[in-house]
């Protein structure tokens with residue numbers, strides 16, 4: 001109690017400070033610099049990690065994204081299903097059954113604060129973590145659930161609609177303030193807001209009514225309990241972007257909806273997903289599955305700036321060609337158009353290069369070169385935010401790769417955590433480049449299976465194409481590779497793992513596939529070996545010292561390859577011819 005009170009005073013100050021600076025940080029992109037590659041300037045040093053403060057708003061942290069915590073939502077806990085019972089009540093027996101299941105499964109219970117700290121600071125939580133939440137302040141919680149939770153020291157959250165506190169009428173009586181204070185003092189139950197009157201559809205109410213519901217209930221709870229109440233559950237899960245913005249402005253730092261799914265896959269920290277208690281088994285198993293299929297949240301490696309070499313050969317039966325070493329510089333065509341990889345390499349004084357990541361319109365003559373996901377290319381030095389809300393939903397979990405001259409980091413994408421420059425800085429403080437790759441295909445030296453890759457990849461990821469990948473070996477040497485044949489992504493993953501990749505990611509593939517080394521084309525998405533691939537809006541230019549081909553086969557591949565620049569104009573010609581042919585055939 002005393003501890004809470006001191007915290008409250010300190011926290012009021014912090015909250016006041018936080019409010020003055022909580023405007024959006026997404027600035028409009030500046031005009032791209034048309035000059036050559038910009039060297040990373042001396043960037044400001046990162047301030048020390050601030051201490052965790054449950055009342056200060058912070059978005060989802062990229063380092064939280066590898067875990068998958070199950071949050072369950074309960075309502076009343078009754079001795080038996082009587083008159084006025086509803087499907088979302090639990091009987092005591094059902095409640096015990098759920099706790100038994102979690103005990104058998106070796107689950108670990110988190111408090112709301114522990115969940116919040118994990119989500120916004122990236123603090124690790126044990127595998128198999130579970131959070132129990134209860135809505136609507138039922139007397140049945142106090143009478144039937146609390147004695148069990150107390151005896152097992154299991155933490156939980158209770159969301160209270162303040163107009164009903166102490167209301168003993170009807171078949172679902174509510175707890176009194178004295179009971180709520182007792183729960184609060186135990187330290188095991190955290191009380192959260194749930195509005196005053198429990199509107200049937202909060203988001204549809206006029207904004208001033210929503211504000212009154214959210215503020216008055218919060219103030220009353222804080223007055224009664226004597227400490228801040230920063231967490232909330234929207235009644236019936238009803239919230240839209242306006243409600244969420246309001247919730248944030250009123251000092252809530254974590255809020256729950258009723259959309260199902262693991263907490264870390266929520267759209268944001270003010271829209272944390274929960275699952276109804278009747279589906280506890282599915283929800284928990286889904287979280288375990290998803291945690292297994294999402295590689296470790298963040299992988300960071302020191303880049304081994306080794307001499308740039310070429311390798312061509314068979315790896316686990318897969319024909320690959322790859323360049324190893326150097327440090328990549330990502331470039332985007334500053335005119336918003338496309339260029340061949342050879343042109344990018346030449347223009348930016350690289351030794352080698354490969355095609356970059358996915359872009360919106362992959363058609364040969366498509367004009368929309370917008371990149372899929374956020375990115376920052378070094379030649380432009382500007383962080384581009386992906387603002388397509390519908391696309392962003394589909395990008396959750398794909399690998400976001402960021403690097404500087406010495407380190408490279410990867411994390412599964414979350415729009416709240418990584419669709420901003422500040423967010424990516426949390427991943428790698430002084431990053432100079434970043435982009436969203438297509439899929440995470442090799443992790444810890446193991447090829448991921450088709451089903452593992454499919455949890456965060458485009459639907460057509462496994463269609464046979466000439467495929468391209470980017471990644472690194474265990475010594476930190478970066479690798480830029482492509483298949484020599486038309487194959488599936490999961491087959492390429494096996495080849496990449498056999499070639500010694502520790503981590504690898506899918507790059508744009510098919511016609512875009514392109515590897516250029518020392519002025520020659522070593523891999524192309526075209527059917528003809530000698531043609532450079534389709535021009536692309538984004539590429540990786542590899543800088544560093546050139547090494548020698550390491551074996552006879554690789555040397556032969558190099559000697560046989562065609563120049564990467566002299567036939568660029570021919571390719572353009574071929575593309576035009578192809579398009580004309582297609583048009584003609586359509587007319588028929």
Ligand SMILES: [Zn+2]
Pocket residue numbers: 135136194198235236
């Ligand atoms: Zn409710």
